[in-house]
Amino acid sequence: MSFEYTLKKKSKDTKARLGELSTPHGNIETPIFMPVGTKATVKTMTPDELEDINAQIILSNTYHLYLRPGHDLIEEAGGLHKFMNWDKPILTDSGGFQVFSLSDMNNITEEGVEFKSHIDGSKHFISPEKSIEIQTALGSDIMMAFDECPPYPADRDYVKKSLEMTTRWLERCIDAKTRDDQALFGIMQGGMYKDLREESAKQIVEFDLPGYAIGGLSVGEPKELMMEVLDYAPDLLPENKPRYLMGVGTPFDLFEGVMRGVDMFDCVFPTRVARNGLVFTSEGRVTVRNATYSRDFTPLDHNCDCYVCQNYTRGYIRHLLKQNEILGVRLTTYHNLHFLLEMMENIRNAIAEDRFLEYREEFYKSYGLEVD
């Protein structure tokens, strides 16, 4: 059956968990990182290449697709899977985050959000119902509820009122949802306030949804504060449902999130930095764009067996990046996504074999991160 989450194993010494989520487009092994395909394409990559590196699910953005090319056009094409030629699971966000962070103006009311397009300044209105209408047209496997994501810092009173509206919006999303082949995930808010996180969680969990997300993190707060919230937030969500930490995706964030009981992650970080010439390697970050690599004819990562590392050198890739050759960003993007997806696979194996903490320590040492 679709959208069934099976908790396969709980780690003995941490809150890390192994699970599987079924969707109409296939099963997802968790914990998992979801590459971001903002505008119906994971930048530079074909869907076949995503399959090569074992991407199980990708994320796409409702706000961007609503503006360009329009959800009606994508519906006419047969839905987002068909439009972009990706037949594995897709999760779409609700558009809420971009409406607040990207649009030129936004006016939030109980009804929804009026905003101006960041592209041409045109006026638009997205409500919970509209967000679900768009995501229904896109036909994603997992839809996200339309929520308000308060900025950091935000005062307690604002955050409290906001999370309560987010709950009312969630209820409207549930009412607006029509398709059985799509799941709707609720989003916990509450800012950096523990009691508000508890309140938000309590409210959204009552709807017994197939999955829940932790929103409102990685919005500019100090890393320690994010970790403080992560220490308790996942525990506020049901054990038998997948937990998704939105917008988070450095190797460190993924390890720390998994260790605290998170199952799903997404972030533009690995693909964005790849386009700037920064790659993840087993020995830490390498800014391959730097002159120091111009005559380095070894692979990006000396311990990587991906297509890029088997065929190209740092010196060649640096040349491509310096010359703004598209192949350069193709290769760094491919490697970075492969790196993160393989790391997640290693994490899953480590959990299965009850050696998550050992693997984390080993990875951190090699990558140059502090093991606390």
Next chain:
Amino acid sequence: MSFEYTLKKKSKDTKARLGELSTPHGNIETPIFMPVGTKATVKTMTPDELEDINAQIILSNTYHLYLRPGHDLIEEAGGLHKFMNWDKPILTDSGGFQVFSLSDMNNITEEGVEFKSHIDGSKHFISPEKSIEIQTALGSDIMMAFDECPPYPADRDYVKKSLEMTTRWLERCIDAKTRDDQALFGIMQGGMYKDLREESAKQIVEFDLPGYAIGGLSVGEPKELMMEVLDYAPDLLPENKPRYLMGVGTPFDLFEGVMRGVDMFDCVFPTRVARNGLVFTSEGRVTVRNATYSRDFTPLDHNCDCYVCQNYTRGYIRHLLKQNEILGVRLTTYHNLHFLLEMMENIRNAIAEDRFLEYREEFYKSYGLEVD
């Protein structure tokens, strides 16, 4: 043995010919179109993708590689094949054409050409010896002689003096050449003057080189004038050597060139227009970037079996191009190169089966070209 050209068949009713050229990196079936990899990359494509579409040989540019990343760096990487991960044949031009067309200043003397880099204005000097030194470091299978390519229009006197210098430069190139695993092709000049073309051909053919090129065409002259020269120029070159028409590459040019006895072509046209959203199809050119294709969910070319046409639609590709998504130019480039390489294969088959003119007529009718 390397660089042996075998004339396998002569067309009955045209001057089209079927041949095979051996190189240290494999054999090339002619007539052939060579995709251009200016800066050690065929823009947007991996070498594997080039193999997928049966590219037999690619061209790379001495001028660009000399400036960035430098031929010494490429030599240190093990040569151009290894640097860019392409183990099939490579032809390098001499740098002459770019020195004249791209550099900010150039001063031509008998010794060579002084010029300023189009990138940073730095001063450089390329002589026949220097061009061969660079191409030797690159390790291309086929090197081109350093020539002067007169602009159009150019007066008879200038063109005559120029072609004579080009012959003297050819002799210096031959003297400077050191590696047995590289062939050197001479270049016929002579502008639009038949007697000067004859004089140039006579002079360069005396060196009994493994191949010859027709230079100085497609430099701004009217199409009819180019065809006028093409009517006799290939015949001035030996029948038992491959003939390469430089810088020419529309479908029309390829058919007309083949029909007049040309064996090799290169041009940035198919890849450059692809990046602007223009694709070749069996039914003519399609500017897929246009709004008219936004809801066209059919393939780029309705009769194409390439990876792109089997998996993506015009509407999706238009969306990608409009959003400046890299996957868009990847897909149009892949299709355009596939289209031209398949067309050349069809041409070879048609010559083999003595139906070149029929295939040309059929193609022209479908593509929307006049059959004269």
